[in-house]
Amino acid sequence: MLATAVSCTADHYPDLEENSSPTDQRELKEDSGNNNNYEIPENEQEKHATERETMPEEEKGAALGKPGTILPELMQHKPNELGEVMILMYHEIGYPESAWRRTPENFRLDLENLYEQGYRAISLMDLVRGNIDIPAGTSPVVLTFDDGNKGNFYYLENNGELEPAPDCAVAIMEKFYQEKPDFGLAATFFIYYPSPFRQTQYIEKKLNYLATRGFEIGNHTFGHTNLAQLNASEIQRELAQHVQATQEYLPGYEVNSLALPYGGFPRENQELLLEGSYEGVAYRNEAVLLVGSNPGFPPFHQKFNSSRIPRIRASELETDGVGLYDWLEYFRQNPHKRYISDGDPHYVTAPETLREFLRNEGLKDKEARFYLN
Numbered sequence: 049m050l051a052t053a054v055s056c057t058a059d060h061y062p063d064l065e066e067n068s069s070p071t072d073q074r075e076l077k078e079d080s081g082n083n084n085n086y087e088i089p090e091n092e093q094e095k096h097a098t099e100r101e102t103m104p105e106e107e108k109g110a111a112l113g114k115p116g117t118i119l120p121e122l123m124q125h126k127p128n129e130l131g132e133v134m135i136l137m138y139h140e141i142g143y144p145e146s147a148w149r150r151t152p153e154n155f156r157l158d159l160e161n162l163y164e165q166g167y168r169a170i171s172l173m174d175l176v177r178g179n180i181d182i183p184a185g186t187s188p189v190v191l192t193f194d195d196g197n198k199g200n201f202y203y204l205e206n207n208g209e210l211e212p213a214p215d216c217a218v219a220i221m222e223k224f225y226q227e228k229p230d231f232g233l234a235a236t237f238f239i240y241y242p243s244p245f246r247q248t249q250y251i252e253k254k255l256n257y258l259a260t261r262g263f264e265i266g267n268h269t270f271g272h273t274n275l276a277q278l279n280a281s282e283i284q285r286e287l288a289q290h291v292q293a294t295q296e297y298l299p300g301y302e303v304n305s306l307a308l309p310y311g312g313f314p315r316e317n318q319e320l321l322l323e324g325s326y327e328g329v330a331y332r333n334e335a336v337l338l339v340g341s342n343p344g345f346p347p348f349h350q351k352f353n354s355s356r357i358p359r360i361r362a363s364e365l366e367t368d369g370v371g372l373y374d375w376l377e378y379f380r381q382n383p384h385k386r387y388i389s390d391g392d393p394h395y396v397t398a399p400e401t402l403r404e405f406l407r408n409e410g411l412k413d414k415e416a417r418f419y420l421n
């Protein structure tokens with residue numbers, strides 16, 4: 049009951065600043081620089097560096113090639129790891145279909161379409177940390193769900209056993225993953241309290257399930273509050289209380305991403321979206337997600353901005369030309385804009401023409417290589 053009282057759906061729409069056609073987005077994005085990024089902790093960097101050093105010397109050389117050299121086996125895929133990445137935004141899964149609700153059948157269809165068009169699911173953290181490990185020729189896609197509605201994750205009792213209802217988002221993704229393991233199993237659920245997924249008796253069980261299966265739990269504020277209307281102390285309270293509540297169910301769990309309710313981006317105190325504390329509870333977000341409406345960039349690209357990551361509405365209604373299927377069509381027509389993996393997580397490979405957009409601090413232990421096209 050509490051949950052429906054603060055449901056956000058219609059208010060999420062539209063994000064006017066981001067709202068235009070895929071074509072218009074090209075221009076908009078050109079002047080949206082402003083890098084404000086976190087570095088990965090040093091111990092993480094060291095771990096990767098060690099792995100890299102253990103690679104045989106001749107293997108490194110063979111994979112790298114000389115600058116400008118065209119590697120035939122790579123060229124076949126036209127890798128572009130400075131290309132754009134879709135981060136999809138879902139809300140409810142259920143009936144009937146609406147601007148903010150996808151039916152189970154249509155959600156399943158989205159997964160099939162993504163899979164057939166060469167997209168592979170990776171987690172939001174893997175994207176923002178640059179750990180994009182998918183086969184050569186495929187493209188990453190990130191799935192996110194806002195609000196922790198019932199249709200995201202719902203338990204049914206079946207002969208005394210609890211199991212996810214077959215038409216909830218978690219069960220649909222699990223089933224698809226069974227059938228197509230190479231699609232991957234990854235999504236972030238941006239929940240708020242006190243009743244994520246709307247079955248109060250199963251909150252702990254569900255959060256444990258998600259964490260165990262590699263799904264991410266993200267911050268959507270404690271009470272689904274518009275942060276644009278809060279002062280510094282209130283912003284920190286809303287974000288820290290979410291972390292505290294999540295850790296009460298999942299001790300030690302790191303909440304490290306934030307989706308802004310209503311897309312509300314505060315004019316002041318923006319640094320508090322990334323880091324802050326309230327009454328002894330600290331939080332730190334490596335990614336802050338907006339509501340609309342275009343693809344984002346990988347952390348290797350200069351236009352990557354961890355505190356303003358755009359998302360695409362996974363919907364077919366009232367999308368104003370910038371919904372999932374508009375962008376799928378856009379990337380079909382403009383394949384050179386799309387992130388295409390080289391299949392080797394040690395390298396960031398892109399056409400020579402994009403070299404000027406390389407963001408060196410996003411590389412960490414990886415090496416960049418460019419080919420003439």
Ligand SMILES: [Zn+2]
Pocket residue numbers: 056057060194195268272308309310
């Ligand atoms: Zn919301």
